[in-house]
Amino acid sequence: xxxAVGDELPPFIIDHVDPEAMKEWAIFxxxxxxxxxxxxxxxxxxxxxxxxxxxxxxxxYMMNCLLSAFPGGQIANMTxxxxxxxxxxxxxxxxxxxxxxxxxxxxxxxxxxxxxxGMVNSATATIVLPPSQSSATSAEQVGNQTPNNPLSWLTWLxxxxx
Amino acid sequence: MPDMDVLPPPPExxxxxxxxTDAYVISAQENDALCRSTGIAPADDGTAHPIYYYVATQVxxxxxxxxxxxxxDFDVDDGPMMGSSEVRFSTPLRxxxxxTVSGEVLSLERKxxxxxxxxxxLTYRLRLHGxxxxxxxxxxxxxxxxxxxxx
Numbered sequence: 001x002x003x004a005v006g007d008e009l010p011p012f013i014i015d016h017v018d019p020e021a022m023k024e025w026a027i028f029x030x031x032x033x034x035x036x037x038x039x040x041x042x043x044x045x046x047x048x049x050x051x052x053x054x055x056x057x058x059x060x061y062m063m064n065c066l067l068s069a070f071p072g073g074q075i076a077n078m079t080x081x082x083x084x085x086x087x088x089x090x091x092x093x094x095x096x097x098x099x100x101x102x103x104x105x106x107x108x109x110x111x112x113x114x115x116x117x118g119m120v121n122s123a124t125a126t127i128v129l130p131p132s133q134s135s136a137t138s139a140e141q142v143g144n145q146t147p148n149n150p151l152s153w154l155t156w157l158x159x160x161x162x
Numbered sequence: 163m164p165d166m167d168v169l170p171p172p173p174e175x176x177x178x179x180x181x182x183t184d185a186y187v188i189s190a191q192e193n194d195a196l197c198r199s200t201g202i203a204p205a206d207d208g209t210a211h212p213i214y215y216y217v218a219t220q221v222x223x224x225x226x227x228x229x230x231x232x233x234x235d236f237d238v239d240d241g242p243m244m245g246s247s248e249v250r251f252s253t254p255l256r257x258x259x260x261x262t263v264s265g266e267v268l269s270l271e272r273k274x275x276x277x278x279x280x281x282x283x284l285t286y287r288l289r290l291h292g293x294x295x296x297x298x299x300x301x302x303x304x305x306x307x308x309x310x311x312x313x
Contacts, residue, residue, distance in 0.1 A: 014201055021199040028196055030221045035241065045241060055244035060200040060213040067212075068202065075212045079248040 002141045003069070003098050009108065012065035012094040017053055019088040025054045053086035058121045062110045065094035070142070072130035076105065080123040084114070091115040096125075098142075104129050106142055169272060169312060172282045173235045178267040179224065180286060185260035186222035188214050193257050210255040215299050216247060218255070219288040222263040234270055234284055236307045245283065245304035253298045255290075261298065262291045268302070272309070279313030281306050 003009065022036040034041035035052045043049055059080045066075060086092060093113045100107040105126050112121035133142050188210045197204040197211050204211070220227065228238040236242065255261075265288035272282050284305045289297045 012201070018199070024195060024199050028192065028217050028221075029227075031227045033227070033238065047241065055247070056213055056216040057200060059216065059247060060196075060211065063212050064200055064202045074209075074254050075249075075251060077248070077250045078212075079246065081246045082244045 001069075003101075003106070004141045005098050005101060007098045009065060009069040009096040009098070012061060012068055014061060014092040014094075017086055017088055017090045017092055019051050021057070022051055022054060022088065025057055029054060029056065048085070048087060050087040050089060053088070055082055058082070058086050058092075058112055059123070061092060061094045062096070062112055062121060062123050062125075065096050065110060066108060066125055066127055069096070070106065070127050070129060070133065073106075073127040073133070076126045076128045078123055078125035080121060082121055084117065084120040086112070086114065086120055092120075099124075101142055104131075169280060172270045172272045173233070175233055175267045175270050175284075178233060180230070180263070180265035180267065180288060181224050182222040182263035183224065184222060185262055186218045187260050188218065188255060188257045190257040208256050208258070210257050212249075212251070212255065214255045215249045215251070215290065215301055216303075218261055219263050219265070219290050219299075219301055222261065222290075223265055223288055224263070230284075230286070231307065233267075234282060234307060236282065236309075240310070241308060242284075243306040243308070245306045247301065247303045249299055249301040251299045252296065253292065255298060260293055264289050264291065278306065278308050280309040282309055283307075 026032050026036055035047060036054050037051060039049065039051055042051060063075060094110065096108040096110040098106060099109055105128055107126045110123040110125055111119050114120050129142055193210045194204045231238040231242055265286060268285040268287055270282055270284050275281050284307060285302060287302050289300045292298045
């Protein structure tokens with residue numbers, strides 16, 4: 001897909017935030033905080049009735065949206081803000097929009113939405129493209145697949161190698 | 163609710179070193195499990211998932227999460243919350259390499275929030291160094307420590 005400034009990247013969807021994954025992350029992070037592991041602890045703390053996803057997992061979902069859109073790309077920098085919790089069992093969608101393309105780098109605005117509660121994380125990130133994709137940046141289009149907005153589709157259909 | 167002028171100051175922790183002592187190695191096996199737990203397959207070129215910027219620095223810094231909270235006179239069971247996290251990579255992270263961490267607390271500020279009442283905002287910076295010694299990345303994290311006892 002070829003992307004231009006203003007395009008939305010394909011969403012990265014987590015159909016079911018898995019409490020079992022939180023147990024794995026407690027080990028990865030060496031942080032056995034019970035709000036991620038024990039519903040009764042969460043209730044006792046008055047924080048709801050579902051276990052709470054570790055914050056770095058939410059960043060990883062947003063990173064996955066970017067990495068999936070730009071295979072072989074590397075994240076150069078990323079700033080993430082935590083607006084609300086993500087809970088076990090929720091359906092979560094990471095979305096991103098291309099803000100700028102310059103010098104083999106793409107800058108995107110990213111957000112993570114709970115299907116039920118709206119935006120829970122936001123971020124900005126810059127991705128360094130692999131040489132196979134960065135050669136297109138002079139035309140302010142990057143990527144290796146098909147576009148995903150009507151104007152880009154029209155351009156792609158008329159000039160598929162542009 | 164006490165006036166801001168009469169709130170006690172937060173602990174003076176700015177400058178506290180967070181240097182780690184042990185090397186951290188991202189194992190290919192753990193990277194595989196971590197990637198799959200987030201819904202993607204691991205890269206096949208030896209690079210690790212970039213979220214290891216957070217995982218590796220937290221695990222290999224000189225304090226545990228509970229220990230860092232304790233240094234701020236905060237009980238980890240009172241629920242520290244992530245406020246923001248910024249990372250600047252110099253090189254991609256790779257599996258199988260030994261990384262070490264250096265870092266420090268930048269600030270601890272006491273603030274009042276409409277939603278949380280009184281809270282301390284902790285900002286700390288960590289660097290992850292590769293086997294050659296250069297920094298592979300630098301990250302600034304902000305945690306919110308609710309001070310319900312001061313609300």
